[in-house]
Amino acid sequence: MKSINLVLLAKLFVLYFFSSIAYxxxxxxxxxxxxxxxxxxxxxxxxxxxxxxxxxxxxxxxxxxxxxxxxxxxxxxxxxxxxxxxxxxxxxxxxxxxxxDALAVIVHKNNPVKNITLEQLKSIYMGELTSWKELGGPDHKIELFTRQGKISGVGFMIRKLLFYSPYVEFDSSQEFKSSGPLEKSIQQNIYALGISGISSARLRDLKILNLNGVSPDTESIKKGGYLLYxxxxxxxxxxxxxxxxxxxxxxxxxxxxxxxxxxxxxxxxxxxxxxxxxKQVEQERRAQRHSSTNYNYTNKYVY
The missing domain is CATH 3.40.190.10 (Periplasmic binding protein-like II)
Known part of the structure; x- marks a missing residue:
């Protein structure tokens, strides 16, 4: 009986060992x-x-x-x-x-606009700049595509870097649950504009705009020349x-x-x-100084 118990224990040990390895x-x-x-x-x-x-x-x-x-x-x-x-x-x-990772401003590949300034971008998100004509494009309304909610990675960082406030409401034409559907929709709409991560956007058939004349490539990100990262x-x-x-x-x-x-x-x-x-600390301080709605970090998020 004792030998049977030892064999059983040995089998259980082997079973446990290999199951733990698999895990x-x-x-x-x-x-x-x-x-x-x-x-x-x-x-x-x-x-x-x-x-x-x-x-x-x-x-x-x-x-x-x-x-x-x-x-x-x-x-x-x-x-x-x-x-x-x-x-x-x-x-x-x-x-x-x-x-x-850079936050890239993306538009349809046939959109004639090539560059946008940081101030123009902020004005678009606030609903103050509404026509592509003001950017050298067609005389048509800018359709702003954004992420749902305020705590998505992209949505949160746009609010932090541009406005230093997580509570800012964007003048969105359409909201998306994730970056993938947002990027795909901009591929199909020549009047749309949005922001996504460069590592994701670069895989799409899109145009990535220069920001303040700077392209969001690896070198400009590394040197801090591109402002949104x-x-x-x-x-x-x-x-x-x-x-x-x-x-x-x-x-x-x-x-x-x-x-x-x-x-x-x-x-x-x-x-x-x-x-x-x-450099990012400097950017955040600058955004905070120019923000009309500063955020107290002791507050709790309720999203």
Whole structure:
């Protein structure tokens, strides 16, 4: 009887060992579609070749990339914004900046306009500049396409960088749940204008406008010449049971191989442009000084 119990225990141990190995070979990522296109799709494949660890990738947006990690329904997330101050749904998440991505102003490929100024862009979002004729285009109303809600990665960062207020209402012609449908709709509407991440927009058959005469290419982002940029973050919990695998992926993302993947996809590796942190602080202070609705960071978001 004793020998039978030992055999049974041995079988249970083997079963547990291999089931734990299978679990450790897959981690789940959810979040920002722009992060997904900028590095996750390609980087996860290279990471698997190097380590054998598979990353199951799902989209869903920046807010899911934070909150699904927070409630432990995902191991990793992608976000193009930081946590919302005072929001308990996001306070337990750690943010690892991996890349710098530009916010690109996008229009239909046949739109004759090539450049827009920062002030013109702000006026369009406020409904003050309404005709393409004022930008050197056709005598037709500008149809502004925006993201739904105020806490999407793109929507939040536009409000932060242009107006320094998360409460600003945009004069939208149409709103979209995610960046993909927004980009596709602008492909089909010659009078539409919107903003999306460069790493996503560059894959579409669209025209990307210069901003203040500067193109959102890798070099202009890196040097800070292009004004609208933001970090792309990897989100995780420090108490995650998958922390070892998470740390391994972070190290890979910052490695030479990881950086090459980012550059290939149109974003700048975070550690190669640390000066942008200080430039962005300056931009935010400038936006705050000119904003009519300053935001107190002690307030809680209610979205």
């Amino acid at each position: 450790s070979d897959t981690i789940n990522w959810v979040g920002c579609g722009i992060s997904k296109k900028a590095y996750m799709n390609e980087m996860s494949k290279s990471f698997k070749k190097k380590t054998g660890i598979d990353i199951n990738i799902q989209g869903g947006g920046a807010t899911k990339g934070i909150r699904k990690v927070s409630d432990k329904s995902a191991d990793l997330g992608g976000s193009c914004r930081l946590y919302l101050p005072g929001n308990d749904l996001e306070s337990s998440v750690s943010f690892e900046p991996l890349a710098w 933001r970090p792309l973050y990897l989100t995780y919990r420090k108490d995650s049971p998958r922390l070892k695998e998470i740390k391994a992926f972070i190290a890979f993302a910052h490695s030479k191989e990881g950086r090459k993947i980012m550059i290939k996809n149109g974003v700048v590796p975070y550690l190669r442009a640390m000066q942008l942190i200080f």
